[in-house]
Amino acid sequence: MIRVLVVDDQTLVRQGIRSLLDLTDDIEVAGEADDGMTALAAIEEHAPDVVLLDLRMPRHDGIWVLTALQDRAAEAPPVLVLTTFDSDTLVLDAMRAGACGYLLKDVTLEQLTHAIRVLADGGTLISPSITDRLLRAVQRRRPPAAGLPPIQQLTERELEVLRLVAEGYSNREIAGALFLAEGTVKNHVSTLLLKLGARDRTNAVLRALHENVLG
Incomplete structure (x- = not known):
């Protein structure tokens, strides 16, 4: 429950x-x-x-x-x-x-x-419509990134996982969509947080939007 x-x-x-x-x-x-x-x-x-x-x-x-x-x-x-x-x-x-x-x-x-x-x-x-609004808001405000570590290069697989995270998919749903083990997805998410210098999934998406990582 x-x-x-x-x-x-x-x-x-x-x-x-x-x-x-x-x-x-x-x-x-x-x-x-x-x-x-x-x-x-x-x-x-x-x-x-x-x-x-x-x-x-x-x-x-x-x-x-x-x-x-x-x-x-x-x-x-x-x-x-x-x-x-x-x-x-x-x-x-x-x-x-x-x-x-x-x-x-x-x-x-x-x-x-x-x-x-x-x-x-x-x-x-974070539905696609909300993601679009976040992107517009981030582009307007562009807060300073002082103190944040530079973003490391993401692999194609990591970008795939990040896009699904941005659309609100859980680890289990991402695993199903990409035909991966759930443990593998968890590892990818942990790596994404490290590379993006983010403390959680939401902040990872915000950082990716800010740096135009999602394209």
Whole structure:
């Protein structure tokens, strides 16, 4: 059973998400929070497998939560941003702050549950449309790369894996798509993180977009 924490300042939204997820056999809502501060406490209390996080909340917003979770490193659960706001800047800020996925609240239950399962399985959910928006936002802002190691040359196989990571594929799905063993894919992903100087898959995609590695 995948345990989910729902973080949103609107009670009706939290109740609606809970009701929808109750229709599934493998996902349950372990807890709820209505702002950033209570979200951190709820993560500590419930240890969810995935966090569904709104961005715009009073007091401490979603970006604040993501930034705070970065300090917890491996202990932090993957975060799926679920919001009504679709600006390029917000998408980029959320991904830079450590979000593993980004969906708008008008998604279907099938799309939401698919995203939750992908994140619980260690994947990211960056759809091609979101990847395009990230690329445009990165090109506009072009943050300084001071302090980052130079990107090492990627092999053709590593580029294939990176493109699938950018599209939100899990290691298992990448293995199936490229006819590789899952352990081999994990090794490729580890090498990609090292060559791109990234701490996780999301930051690897952002760095690749910034350096125009994906073409």
